[in-house]
Amino acid sequence: MKLAHIADSHLGIRQYHRQTSNGINQREADAAQAFRNAIDGVIAARPDAVVVAGDLFHSVRPTNYAIVFAFRQFQRLREALPGAPVVLIAGNHDTPRTVETGSILRLFEELGVDVATDEARRLVYPELELSIFAVPREAIMSAEPPALLPERSHKYQVLVAHFEVEGEYPLGHVATDYGGTVINRHDLHLEEWTYVALGHYHTQHQIARNAWYAGSLDFIGPNIWGEAADDVGHGSHGKGWLLVDLEKQRAERRPLPAARRVLDLEPIRAEGKSAEAVDALIAERIAGISGGISDQIVRLRVFDIPRYVARELDHAAVRDFKADALHFHLDFRRPDLHRTTGVGAPGRRQTLPELVSSYLERRPLPSELDRAEFVRLGRDLMDSVERDPAGG
Numbered sequence: 001m002k003l004a005h006i007a008d009s010h011l012g013i014r015q016y017h018r019q020t021s022n023g024i025n026q027r028e029a030d031a032a033q034a035f036r037n038a039i040d041g042v043i044a045a046r047p048d049a050v051v052v053a054g055d056l057f058h059s060v061r062p063t064n065y066a067i068v069f070a071f072r073q074f075q076r077l078r079e080a081l082p083g084a085p086v087v088l089i090a091g092n093h094d095t096p097r098t099v100e101t102g103s104i105l106r107l108f109e110e111l112g113v114d115v116a117t118d119e120a121r122r123l124v125y126p127e128l129e130l131s132i133f134a135v136p137r138e139a140i141m142s143a144e145p146p147a148l149l150p151e152r153s154h155k156y157q158v159l160v161a162h163f164e165v166e167g168e169y170p171l172g173h174v175a176t177d178y179g180g181t182v183i184n185r186h187d188l189h190l191e192e193w194t195y196v197a198l199g200h201y202h203t204q205h206q207i208a209r210n211a212w213y214a215g216s217l218d219f220i221g222p223n224i225w226g227e228a229a230d231d232v233g234h235g236s237h238g239k240g241w242l243l244v245d246l247e248k249q250r251a252e253r254r255p256l257p258a259a260r261r262v263l264d265l266e267p268i269r270a271e272g273k274s275a276e277a278v279d280a281l282i283a284e285r286i287a288g289i290s291g292g293i294s295d296q297i298v299r300l301r302v303f304d305i306p307r308y309v310a311r312e313l314d315h316a317a318v319r320d321f322k323a324d325a326l327h328f329h330l331d332f333r334r335p336d337l338h339r340t341t342g343v344g345a346p347g348r349r350q351t352l353p354e355l356v357s358s359y360l361e362r363r364p365l366p367s368e369l370d371r372a373e374f375v376r377l378g379r380d381l382m383d384s385v386e387r388d389p390a391g392g
Contacts, residue, residue: 001128001129001156002045002049002243002244002245002246003197003243004050004051004243005241005242006051006053006241007052007053007055007091007199008055008091008199008200008202008214008215008217009031009035009052009057009217010031010217011031011057012059012067013031013220014027015027016326028063028066030218031217031218034259035070035073038241038256039073041241041254043080046084047081047243048130049085050077051086051132051160052086052089052199053089053091053162053198053199054090054094054137054161054162055091055093055094055162055199055216056094057104057105058093060094060095061104067107071108071111085114085125086112086114087132088108088114089116089117089134089135089137089161089199090118090162091200092162095136103115103117105117119136120135122134122151128156129154129155129156130154130156131151131154131158132158132159133146133159135148137162148161148189149192150192150193156246157192158196158246159188161199162199163183163198164201165183165201165207166185168185168201169201190208194246195210195211196212197212197214198214199213199214201213202219202227203227203230203231203234204231204234204242204253212251214240214241216239218239218256222381225299228262229264238255238258239258240253240256260326262296263293264298264299265289265298267303268281268282268285268300268301268302270302270309271303271304279313279314282300293321293325294324294325295325297325297327298327299328300331301331301333302332303333305332305333306334360374
């Protein structure tokens with residue numbers, strides 16, 4: 001009994017400014033190609049069932065291109081595997097913020113896809129001895145969230161859900177995605193399920209013998225360099241989907257070809273260096289990339305660089321790097337500054353993330369919000385903001 005587990009395709013995402021010859025944002029086209037490749041792989045593997053664990057789209061109102069593209073891919077899947085049920089749930093990105101706003105995911109019901117957008121659905125496929133509990137993000141956020149327990153009426157019991165499992169999501173270098181919901185591991189009742197198919201965490205990651213995050217199909221998070229490092233840290237070394245043997249409770253990684261590389265170059269320490277010396281180091285880092293930076297996504301951090309040195313750099317060369325890469329982020333990190341505040345010992349000037357955190361720690365919040373989580377999200381987002389005086 002084989003199950004295909006896909007998650008977090010984020011169709012319709014738009015990043016950076018490059019467009020294809022057809023006028024489509026290049027990163028939107030990349031995400032679409034990754035999803036097409038995943039569907040190709042699923043069709044070739046011929047599983048008995050397919051689950052898509054949330055965030056099919058990057059937004060509640062995706063582009064027309066993304067909608068038509070997704071419809072054609074699901075249509076292709078249904079025609080190739082007419083006997084395999086396909087289950088789709090809504091994640092935080094494709095969940096409407098108001099009850100008056102309908103879900104675009106309902107469109108795929110026309111193709112025979114079983115869709116869960118706001119309420120949990122228990123779907124039963126007797127011919128497969130399979131029960132799937134489809135739990136969208138909105139159901140978990142409701143006043144009375146469902147108990148994450150199976151019914152013992154069928155041999156194979158599968159939970160499909162989109163949330164953050166407490167203690168499994170990375171902290172620090174990977175910015176937290178907005179709208180996430182945190183579930184205690186104990187509440188998953190992992191021992192009760194044949195398999196738990198999760199979405200939301202963009203790194204392919206096993207949390208138990210029978211429970212996995214499939215990961216996203218491309219690098220699309222708010223800090224893709226941190227996401228790429230997290231991928232390597234978990235041994236996945238790339239994006240893909242999972243083919244699960246429910247009988248053996250074993251998931252097999254099915255990698256996807258990357259549209260382009262995400263490169264985080266060795267940082268430069270600029271303290272005490274002239275603009276010319278920093279220019280030379282920047283050029284050295286770029287020249288050291290095998291295959292060059294053409295059409296790649298590149299970050300180069302420069303630490304402890306005073307503002308006057310940054311202004312004197314060869315910005316014409318930087319613009320050439322930007323034109324060559326799909327995206328080149330020259331990330332300047334200012335040195336810590338010390339100042340005397342009238343009398344007493346010198347005091348350190350707060351960084352912008354520290355100022356934001358200080359403000360968020362004092363800001364009045366609704367009682368239902370977790371202040372610590374709110375502050376952490378603010379710090380993560382500030383850390384991912386581009387700081388580039390070279391412009392564009």
